[in-house]
Amino acid sequence: MIRIEGSGASQLVQLIKELGHNIDVTIELGTVTAKPPELKIKIDNMNIELEKDDLIVAQSLTKHTRTVNLKNTGKTSIDASSVTKFLPDFLYAGQGSLTFKGAKIADSDLIAENTELEFTDELKEGDRVIVAGIHEGQTYIVLDRAVTY
Template sequence: MIRIEGSGASQLVQLIRELGYNSEVTMELATVTAAPPELKIKVDHMNLELEKDDLIVAQSLTKHKRKINMKSEGKTKISAMNVNPKVPPFKFDPGAVFVGQGTISFTGLTVDSADQTINEAELEFLDELKEGDRVMVVGINQGQTYMILDRVVTY
């Protein structure tokens, strides 16, 4: 690092110039030209397509699973419609005891204002990159590798 001289403001400006500019990282816009697993993108200012070996993709843009705990207190509304009225949309516990006689028949089930707790559920995200998606990429290693950070939209 060079020796910085001058007033406090001058030193700050010189320091920002020295440390603030980073030619090693560039942010660019790109378009997905082929969906995973054979992912390819075309960076706006480049004439060639980058292939999956040149890319690092943020997990949120891939098919992936996450474990969650979910809790709602009195604000949950659960609804289900039975698409086949001859078959109930749920199974009864074999140990359940029913009093009386008759047939239970319904086309839907709604529970309002229910407390709900789900422990260690698995959430699967399916919305991976697809052809035509616009993405924000960061070029690293002097443009040898590109990291896809997220989808982008314009209004």
């Protein structure tokens, strides 16, 4: 802490400047200039591009999987590519071919427990992002995409 001198008003101004100025975190806007895995982001009003080593990215902006429970009440629809998942005991033991187009099960529930859901919408070139600068601008956290209307 610095030594505060001068009149009462001057001391108050100096104290406010010392304690009220917080530069620990800065919030910036930027543009993705290279997609992952070689991620680069150009921060607005800065002359440099941040590279992947300077960035921490929120998981929601990456390609990742999550385990979820799904429930659909009534009017469940199953397509041909998913029939073996929902009807694992279905066997066809004849000759020739079997064509399955789909099934609509009206007034039925579909419950899928501990199902893996894959998110593939990772950052791409041109995306606008909200970035928080920490450690005096040495590290940046990519918080989310920035959208304007």
